[in-house]
Amino acid sequence: GAGVSQSPSNKVTEKGKDVELRCDPISGHTALYWYRQSLGQGLEFLIYFQGNSAPDKSGLPSDRFSAERTGGSVSTLTIQRTQQEDSAVYLCASRRGIQETQYFGPGTRLLVL
């Protein structure tokens, strides 16, 4: 597609349930990022994939969060045993080369009840 796509656009879940958020990067983009946007914390870096290298997971807030990227393209962010403080907008971004700009998807708005 023309841009980064994310699904679902909105997700409401109950505390304790697991959720999966999906990101389809721009075709040909080798790097993929997940960020979280919340009222209290602003925009935070979560995890970064570059090609086939091991991901940089240093921004993940707890071991309940994990992400994978299959075939160097689609990525899934999984949050296990969701908590109310996980409620936020989860943004995915991709870029092509090392000097290139990151382009963001529309985000998934997660609400944990």
Place this chain on the structure above:
Amino acid sequence: AQSVAQPEDQVNVAEGNPLTVKCTYSVSGNPYLFWYVQYPNRGLQFLLKYITGDNLVKGSYGFEAEFNKSQTSFHLKKPSALVSDSALYFCAVRVLRERNSGYALNFGKGTSLLVTP
């Protein structure tokens, strides 16, 4: 640590007037700076970036930003504001990640711009 600060939570400007959204940076080495805009219930859209070269950078939708090394600033500007410019604006700095030899972005807290008719 590489960081940016946006000192204003909100900026109000009348349509047709010039607008400025402020950003200051704190980095070691040469900064790579970005501006993004977020419309309600939308993702971030890239406006412009400074890597090197001319201090005045032109971007999308008539926006421009001036890189000022002595003042460590990268303010976003537009000569004549439109009501449709009302949105949330984020300044960001590139931060090198030791792993993967790539980078991520550290964002400012955002500035809400309101342009009134």
